[in-house]
Amino acid sequence: MSKVEVDFGLCESNGVCMGIIPEVFDLDDEDYLHVLQDEVTPDNEHQIREAVRQCPRQAIAIRDE
C-alpha cells in the first residue's frame, strides 16, 4: 500500500495540492496543511502524483509500504 507523506518542515502552505485534489489535501484557517486521506488508491493516484510534481516546495512524497 502506498501512502502520502508531507514534510511539514518544507511545506509553506502554498495550497497547490489542495487546488488539485481537495479530498486529500486541506489547508485549515491557520494555514496548516492536513492530509485528509493518506492512502493512495487507483482513484486518486493520478491527482496525488500531480500534486507531488507541482508542489513548489517538493514537500509531498508517496511512500510505498
Place this chain on the structure above:
Amino acid sequence: MTKPKVVFSPVSQEFFENPYEIYARMRDDAPLYYDEQEDFYALTRHEDVAAAFKDHDAFSSARGCDLSMVRSGEVPQKSIIFMDPPDHRHMRSLLNKAFTPRAVQSQKETVAELIEHYLGMVDPDNFDVVQDFSGPFPVEVITRMAGVPEEFRQQVRHWIDRSLHRKPGQIDLDDDNMQANIDSGMYYYGLVVERRENPQDDMISRLIAAEIPDDHGNMRQLDDIEITGFTTLLGGAGAETVTKLVGSAVVEFARHPDQWQKLLDDRSKIPAAVEELLRYVGPVQYNVRYSVKDVEVPSGTVPAHKPVFLMGASANRDPRAFTDGETFDIDRDRTQAQNLGLGYGIHSCLGAALARMESAIALDRLLDFMPRYEVDFDGLRRVNMQNVAGYQNVPVRVLR
C-alpha cells in the same frame, strides 16, 4: 557544413538583448553546455533544470548563486539564498509564515492602493510603464512590510538597480555595484540598530526577536549583519522581479492583442495570465549552483566542483516540456510541466504568493486604465543585469 558552436555568455550584449534565441540553440545543440573560457556548465532543458533544482545536495548554494561568487571560492556572507540545509531550513522558517497565500491577503488593500496611486499620476498620452508604475509600486509594498520608513522606500530600488547592473563583458562586481551594496548595507544596518532600541510591528523587529538553532543545537538570536543581509535580500527580491514582470507583460500583450482581449472579455483569466507571463517572460533567467560531486542529470554528467547555471527561463520555453513552448498563450494547459518561473524546491521564491497577487492586481487595474494601448517599440530599453531580465523603459500611449 557544420553549425557554429553555440556560445553563451551571461554578460554579452547579445544575451541581454535576446536571451531566448540563445536558449533555443543551447537546448537543441548543447543541453549540457560547457564554457571553456569561463569554466562553467549550464543546463537549459526543462528535465535537467527541474532535476537540478530538486537535488540541492548535489547542487549547492553555499558558495553563492552567481558566477562571480561561486568561482571565487570565498565563503559568502550569511544569507538565506547562500545556504544549504539545515541552516537554510532554520532561516526560511523564520519568515515563511508571513508569505503564505493566506498571509499575504493582509497586504491586498495596500497593494491595490499603491497601484491605483501610481497609475493615477501617469499621463495616459505618454508614460513609461516601468519608470512611472511597475518600478515604484512593488518596492513600496515589500519595504513597508520590512519596516523601511516611507521616505527611504524608493531609494531601495535605485540601490538594487545599481547593484545588479552589468556592463557588457563584466562578470565580477565593479566599483559602482560595490558602492551601491555598501550604501544600502549601511542604511539597513542603521535601521536594524534603531529597531533594536525601538521595536515596531515589522519584519526587522520580528527578526531581532527571533531565535534559530546554532551548530550545537542551542538557540541563538540573529546578529545585526544577518538581519541586514536578509532585509537587503527581501528588498531586492520583492521589488526588482514584479517590476520586470509587469513591464514585460505590457510589452507581450501589445505584441499579442488577442491575448489582451481575452482578459478584457474575462477577468477570471488573470491568474492564468500571470502564470503564463512567469513562464514566457519570467524575470529570473538563471540561478548558479556549485556541483559538490559528479552529478547525473537526464542529459549527462555534470562534473564535480563546477559552477552550474540552472537556466529556468530557458526550461520554461522548452518545447520538450510545453507544447509550442515559444508561444505566448494564457489559455495553455498549465499541468504539462512545472513552471520554473518562481524556482522549484527548497529555494523556490519565498514571496511567490505576494508576487502573484501584486501582478494580478496590476493587470486588473491596467485593463481598466488602458483597454486599448500602444507601445512605442522603438523606445523599449532592456536592462543589463545579473540574472534578471526585462525592460527599464516601456513607453506607452493609451488609445481612446
